[in-house]
Amino acid sequence: MEPAPLGRTAPLVLAVALFMEQMDSTVIATSLPAIASDIGTSPVALKLALTAYLVSLAIFIPVSGWMAERFGAKRVFRIAIGVFVLGSVACAFAGSLGAFVVARFVQGMGGAMMTPVARLVLVRATPKSELVQAMAWLTIPGLIGPLIGPPVGGFITTFFTWHWIFLINLPIGLAGIYLAGRVLPDIEPSGGGSLDRKGFVLSAMAASGIVFGLSVVSLPALPPAVGLATALFGLACGWLYVRHARRTPAPILDLRLFSNPVFRAAILGGSLFRIGAGAVPFLLPLFFQLGFGMTPFQSGMLTFASAGGAILLKFMASAALRAGGFRNVLIAGGLAGAAFIGINASFTAGTPWPVIVAVLFASGFLRSLFFTSVNALVFAEISEAQAAQATALAAATQQISIALGVAVAGGALEAISLITGEALTTHAFVWAFLIVAALTSLAALPFVWLDPDAGSSVSGKAPVARSTTPINPPQQ
CATH class of the missing domain: 1.20.1250.20 (MFS general substrate transporter like domains)
Structure with missing residues (x-):
């Protein structure tokens, strides 16, 4: 019911x-x-x-x-x-x-x-x-x-x-x-059972180690080597948690949910797309201020255009999914969203502000379309009893992928500066946007193999008609 x-x-x-x-x-x-x-x-x-x-x-x-x-x-x-x-x-x-x-x-x-x-x-x-x-x-x-x-x-x-x-x-x-x-x-609470204490400690050390390490590497308040070592420690704890979860009847994060192909595609595709979502708010203000000499307020007012696109999507998401279904919308949204991240690389100091606003507005619309769709797809084909586990897994992977996006963006800027021997220039930002766009485009891949009818009870799209007539019917 x-x-x-x-x-x-x-x-x-x-x-x-x-x-x-x-x-x-x-x-x-x-x-x-x-x-x-x-x-x-x-x-x-x-x-x-x-x-x-x-x-x-x-x-x-x-x-x-x-x-x-x-x-x-x-x-x-x-x-x-x-x-x-x-x-x-x-x-x-x-x-x-x-x-x-x-x-x-x-x-x-x-x-x-x-x-x-x-x-x-x-x-x-x-x-x-x-x-x-x-x-x-x-x-x-x-x-x-x-x-x-x-x-x-x-x-x-x-x-x-x-x-x-x-x-x-x-x-x-x-x-x-x-x-x-x-x-x-x-x-009403459903009991929840006893807390998986060992799993909690391992998952906490894994997630915090990875997030802390990526944050230090991308925003070096500490030496980058500390960040790298901490991230590796987090990955090691993550490996230990995976081993623990396989042997525990009720782990704090139930990785068996990934056996569901729809849930697996939603988490993997969403995580890849969030690399761009984490990188763009980091790159754009720096690009506008360091590359074009804008004030923080000017760059903030430009980036706010993305918010307008996100709000517009609120009124169109259901219609888009009813027409195309999760598979088609997420493939198209992932590729188009990545393309608009790449378009940021074409901005110059002479680009008219209305053009920048239009690009950022469309980019915000596409990001919102993708995330609204993928967040709903996470829960489209799991049972109510699995919902709490699904929310925790989705939230944990979101934090890691956004931190990874900032680390990728910051690392790209640093690497390009080292290769060219120059301080941050518009050239470095161009390459950073293109690298982030390429990684973000990979978000479409997990949905290529998704069933066209996946999540149809949520999207409202009519199932694809499949013929049951044999190719060579027997002769009477």
């Missing part, structure tokens, strides 16, 4: 909470110098606070599914908002580097629960025929937040103080807790 329609209010409440998290994770980037000056440290050292947030996400995302099953998804979601707000207030009142890093880690604990648990609430309370529209609300915050974060952070820091970047989360978070209690459905 399918759940009753969730309506529009509940997905919007979930989306607002996630928007708060997504924007906050990037909004402080332009405010690092002001924060560093105020608490008596350097901007480079303060980047450890950014890394602490990502590491906290990586540690606690794997346990989010178990928490939701054990204590109830709605209750965990509301507590997660509270923890995130508590961390935000602690950030605003931090007076030292150590205090700020700890506060960001606490924020990450809340953020690690908000995204996967919100997705779980949506999946369990939404009929499959309405899942695409509901997922669109959760996709938009993830696309808009990183784009408008830098200009908003610059505006708040310039005209107010950096403390308000975090204090503004207090009323938003309290409203989110109240509204979530009023409008979200009550989903």
Whole structure:
């Protein structure tokens, strides 16, 4: 029996909470110098606070599914908002580097629960025929937040103080807790069983090691060798976790879900596409500011055009999937999205701003189409009992692939500078965009072998008619 329609209010409440998290994770980037000056440290050292947030996400995302099953998804979601707000207030009142890093880690604990648990609430309370529209609300915050974060952070820091970047989360978070209690459905806990403690430790070390290592390599607050060693340690722990999960009846992350070809294609294709999603918000502002001499505010207003395309997609995703189905939409969206990343390489200082805005608008539309589709496909052909595991696995792979995208972009810029012997020039950015575009285009491959009817109960596309008549019918 399918759940009753969730309506529009509940997905919007979930989306607002996630928007708060997504924007906050990037909004402080332009405010690092002001924060560093105020608490008596350097901007480079303060980047450890950014890394602490990502590491906290990586540690606690794997346990989010178990928490939701054990204590109830709605209750965990509301507590997660509270923890995130508590961390935000602690950030605003931090007076030292150590205090700020700890506060960001606490924020990450809340953020690690908000995204996967919100997705779980949506999946369990939404009929499959309405899942695409509901997922669109959760996709938009993830696309808009990183784009408008830098200009908003610059505006708040310039005209107010950096403390308000975090204090503004207090009323938003309290409203989110109240509204979530009023409008979200009550989903009873299903027990969850005992916690896989060894699996939790191994998965936490694997994910945090990889994310921390990639972050250090791409944004070297520490020597790159430290980042490389940490990433290798994370990979080793990941290998140990795979061995552990195969022998454990109820692992914290059930890798047996990958035996489902639809789920496997969604995770693999989505991860490859997120390399571009992680790289573009890193490359574009630097390209506009270092290559074309724009101010941070000017570059922020240009990159915001992508958000307009993402919002437009909200109203068209269902129609696109009904017409083409998951397989065709994801192949076309993956290739077209990668192509538009490559088009960024053609920008010059003389390119008219309307042209740049049009390209970024289309790029935002295509990214939103891909992510809305692939996020729905993750849950299209799994059972309700597997939904909590699916949300945790999807969220963990997302964090790793986005961090990988930033590392690839930063590594490409560094490599090209070393090869040419020059400082960062527009030439280096051209090659970086082309490399990222090529990697992103690989996202289409996992869907080439997908059944044309995959996820039809979610997409609404009529199944492909297959003839059952023999090629050479017997003669009467």
